[in-house]
Amino acid sequence: MIRTTPFHERTAALNETGIWEHWSNHLVASRYQMSEKFEYFAIRNTAGLFDTSPLYKYRIHGPAAERFLAGVLARDIRTCPVGRGQYTAWCDDRGFVVEDGVILHVAPDEYLLTAAEPNLAYFQALIDGLDVAVDDVSADWGVLAVQGPRSRELLAALAPEVARLAYFDVIATKIAKVPVHVSRTGYTGDLGFEIWVPAADALAVWDAVWGVSRGRGVIPFGMTALYMARIEAGLVLLDVDFNSSRFAWTDADRTTPIELGLGWMFRDIGADDRTFLGHEAIRREIATTSSRWRLSGLILDWQDYDRIFDAAGLIPPKDHTPVQDEYYVYDDELNQLGYATSQMYSPILQRHIALARVPLDRTAPGSRVKLELGVSHRYEYFDAHVARLPLFNPERRTA
C-alpha cells in the first residue's frame, strides 16, 4: 500500500493535476499545476516549496559517531563541527561510490544523514564494535525544502536566526512553536533551506511557511521542476547519473567519486590520515590520474542544433522536460567517447545542456564533442562543448 508524506494533507489539496508519482513508496507530486516550468521559475525567481520527506534518513549517534563516520564517509567528517553539514558520499573499498547524501551535525555525537536508497544494514555492518548506533528515522521526520532567492527572508520571518545561516549551516530552532532543524541545503543549486520537522507536527510547520508565503508568489513545486533545477546545478541523481556500487553487475556501472566530479571532496587528502572505506583506491586514482572519465557539463551548439532541425523540416524544439536517460557522445569521426546521463533545455541558460561522462582528455572547458540524438526517426550528431559544472551557479547560492 502506498504511503503518504507528513505534508500530504496540504500537498494533496494543492495538486491541481492529479498527477502523482511514487518515490520510495510515497506519493509525491510530479507537478502541482499544469506548467512545471512556472514552478521552475518560482525556484529561480521567488521561492518554491518541495516536500522531500521520502528520503531515507538515518540518525547516527553515540560517543564514537565521529570515528565511525570518519571511517565510512569519503569526505572528512572531522571538519564538520556541530551546526554544520556536508554533502558527502560513501564508497566501497575499491573506491566506487555506494551512495551520496547530506549529513548534518545537529548535536554533539549526533548526526542526521539522508540517502536516496536504504543503507541501514550497510552502515550497521560497518559499526564493528564501536560505541555508535545507526537508527532508521525515515518516518520520524518530514522534510520541507524552501528553495529560491526569497527563501531566506521568508523563513527569517518565522525564525530570525535563519537569516544568519551560512551555506551548509544547520540550527535547531522553532517554527510555529515546533522544534525543528533548519539547514541551508537543497537540491536546486539556488539559495535554499530544508526544514526537518517531527512528522506529527509537519502540518503546523507547513501552515506557518505557507502563511508567510501568501501574496509573494511562492508555490509548491514537484519532481519535474526539481529535476530541471538539479541538472542546471550539476547535482547528480542515483540510478540516473550513477549507480550504487553495491548493486552493480560490472565496473562499467560503477563510478568513483572523482569520476563523478566529486574530486573536490579530497582536496585535503594529503593531510587526511583517515583510513576511510576506499581511501587506498582513491589515493591511487588521484596519484595516477587513472579515472576513466569525468562527469562534465555539455552545452549544445545552438546554431548546429537549429540547423539540423531546420534541415529536417522541423521547428527546433526547446523542451525543458528533463530527459534522464543515456545518449551517446562521440568525437568528430563518430568514435564513441562516453555518454550523457541527463539532458534538458535550460530556460535560464537558454541552451540545451547535458550531464555527460567524457574521457579525461576532453574535460577541459570548450572541448568539442558530438551528442547523438534522434531527429525525425534517425540519429543526428549535434555539436557540443564541454563546460565546467555546475552550469548554473548563482552567487546567492552560497553568499
Added chain:
Amino acid sequence: MPKSTAPATKRATSKSVGAKAAPKASATRGAAARPAGSKRDGAADHAWDAIVIGGGHNGLTNAAYLAKAGLRTLVLERRHLVGGAAITEELRPGYWFTTFSYALSLLRPDIIHELELTRHGFMPILMPTTFCPMENGDYLLLGQDHGENHREIARHSRHDADAYDAFNHDVLKVCQAIKPLLDAAPPDIFSDDPEELVALAMLGSRFRRLDRKVLHDAVRLLTGSAADFLDDYFESDILKGYIASSSIIGTKVGPYSQGSGLVLLYHLMGEHDGEFGAWAFHKRGNGGFTQLLAKAAESFGVEIRLESPVESVITSGGRATGVALADGREFHAPIVVSALDPRRTFLELVDPRQLPTDLVDAITRFRFQGTSAKVNFALDGVPRYPALGDRTDQYRGFTNIGPSMEYLERAFDDAKYGAFSTRPYLDCAIQSQVDPDMAPPGKAVMSCFVQYAPYHLRESDWDTQRQPLGDTVQATLESFFPGFGDLVLQREVQTPLDIERTVGLSEGNIFAGEFLAPQMYFFRPAPGWSQYRTPIEGYYQCGSGTHPGGCVMGAPGKLAAERIIRDRGRAVAPDRANAVARDRQGAVARA
C-alpha cells in the same frame, strides 16, 4: 514540436528609441550648417569608431555588436536611463511599472546567445495563461495543458476546439516559412549588385520550395484581414476576439481591415523558448531586460552616456563625421548610427536637403499615426472575476479585453473618426502575479495596453483627454471586474502624445512606423533604403523603423551592425566602396 498549444497569440507594445532628436525647427541646421571637425568639450579626448544615437533596445544591441567586432562605440541617450520604450520605473515605492513596452517574445534568440545575455541575468519568465473575460460574465481561460484547453474552448464551441489545433498547425507552418526573413536583411531589389541578385534569387527559391497552401496562407496573412483568416477556422466570438486582438496591436486597423493579418502574423511569430506565439515576462519587466542589455553592451566595451541628447549629425563632404549635442558638445566618429525612427533619422538629425528627393518624399509619407496608449495601475490586491470566485491563477499571463471581433472593430470605429474608443480593447497583465518583485506582498501592478487612442484627436487634444482616457479604461475594467476601482492606489496614463514626448517615437507609434505592407521588408523605411544605410556615407539606421520592425526584437540593431561591419571591411578597398555607393545613388535615381 511545441507540446502545448496554450496561449497561441500575444503581443507587446514596443520599440525603443531613446534620444529624441532636435525639434523640427532646428532640423535644417545640422550637418552642412556645422563645420566638421570643430572640437569642443572634452569629447575630443576620446577616439570613437562609432556613435549610436539612442539607447533603446535596438541602439544598445547595435552598439554591443559593433563593440564585439572591435569598434570603440559610444551610445548617446537623451534620457536619464537607457531602454527607450522598454523601461521599468518605480513610480510608487515598491510598485514597478512597465511604463510602455510590457512583454517579451520576438527578441531574436541569436542575440541572446551572441551577446551572452544569460551571463547578465536574462530571465524570461513563462506566462502560462491567457484569460479572456466576456461581456456576459463568462470567460475563456487557456493554459499549458492541451486537453484542458480543448475542453475549455469546447465550452464555447466544440467545432472550434478541434479547429484550434488545425489553426495552430497551419499558422506554425507559416511562421516556420517566414521566420528566416526576420533574421536577415532584405535583398535590395533596386540594385544591380550581383550579391543582391543572388540574395534575391535565394529568397525566390525559398518561397518556390514552400508547400502551396503554406505560401497561400502566408500571402493571405501578409495582405488580408485577420477576420477573413479566422472566419475560415472558427465560429465562436470569444476565440476569434482573442486571436484577432493580436491583429490590431500598434496599428490603425481593425480586425476586418485588410492588413490586420500582417500584424497578427507578426505577433504569432514571437516565441518563448522555441514555442511560437508564447510570451514571456522578463524579470523586472522590459526595463529589467534593457538594463541587462546595457550591461552586456558595456561588457563588450560600449560606453553609454545618459542625458546626452543629440541634436544633429555632423557631415562633411557627404559623409558623417560625428554628432552635435543640444548643449553644444560634439563627438566624432566615422560611423554614426541612428536608433531613432525614420522621421527623426532622415528629416531631423540631418538636413533633408542633403538627401535624394524620393527618399525625403517616402519618409514624409511614412505612416506613424500612433493609436495605442498605456494605462498602468498600482492595485491594493488582485481583482476578482465573479465567475471564477477567489481564483487568481488566471492572471499569470495576459488578460485580454477584446471579447469578439465586433468589439474590436467597434473600438476601431471611434478611432476612424478621430476619437479614442469609448469601449477600448485592453491587453492587461497583472505582472506581479508572474514576477512578485514587481509589487509589495499582497499588492499588485497591472499594465494595460489600450487601443484605440489615435494620436490625432479630431475634437480635442491629449493634454485635455489624458485623464478621460484613464477614466474610460478604468470604467471598462470595472464592467468586467466589479470593484476594480476600489483597488486602485495609483494610475498612470500614457497617451500617444506622452509616448512621443517621453520616448521620442514620432506620433507615439510603438513600432516606429506602422506595420503595413507598403512599409515592410523591401520598403522599410523607404524603397532602396532597407539595408540600414543612408545616402550619407557612414550614417546608418538601426531603429524599429527598419526591417524587421518593432516589438522588442533587436533584429534591426543586429542586422544594422552586420551591415556596418561588412561595409567597414569593404572600406579597406575604397574603389569598391565608392562603386557600391555610386551604384546605390544610381539605383535611387532610377527608382
